[in-house]
């Protein structure tokens with residue numbers, strides 16, 4: 635079985651001033667401990683991006699944007715391009731977070747263009763998928779996720795998608811305090827891996843890291859990470875608290 639390096643990623647969303655961002659990085663990096671040798675990523679908001687990237691230089695923490703536009707530059711008020719993201723120090727970008735899908739109307743087609751732009755500029759993509767509670771209750775979880783993967787990753791070869799990270803984030807578990815059970819997470823992660831094996835190759839499926847996101851906490855990370863197909867966590871709320879996020883990084 636392929637050994638996949640775990641990833642613990644923090645999505646700061648629309649939180650933190652510059653000073654708060656700096657304090658959080660200080661709290662994370664002081665006597666940094668990483669028992670599992672996890673890849674650690676933080677996704678600050680754009681205003682803190684360059685500062686956080688600067689502070690993370692020489693540490694084991696990588697920096698992501700929470701989204702990226704599909705054009706390199708132009709008249710797209712408020713958007714940030716992959717060129718700007720890289721220039722500010724990002725190596726990764728989240729694409730397709732459920733808040734982007736539901737609040738900002740990012741469709742599969744838009745997300746597909748964003749993935750293309752990120753790949754074109756060498757940003758590693760953390761592609762988020764997940765079902766709503768209604769979809770879960772209607773037994774549509776796997777078909778919804780498959781549709782999101784089909785739409786968002788349409789047209790790319792396995793070679794182009796090399797290094798892709800997928801985050802399974804059930805919408806009903808994001809920011810709600812409700813976490814999927816480890817079994818629910820494992821079931822969907824295994825289905826995603828099976829989908830990747832069918833669509834691309836077994837080697838690609840085995841190498842692709844699939845993160846779970848949705849109310850991951852210091853108190854539940856261990857059981858979630860114990861699942862065979864869970865390769866990491868995308869953490870919202872608790873990534874804003876240094877001690878909590880440090881404990882998540884050092885899951886058992």
Ligand code: PEP
Nearest residue numbers: 808809847848849870871
């Ligand atoms: C997220 O923002 O991707 C997320 C999973 O948030 P939370 O951990 O707060 O549920």
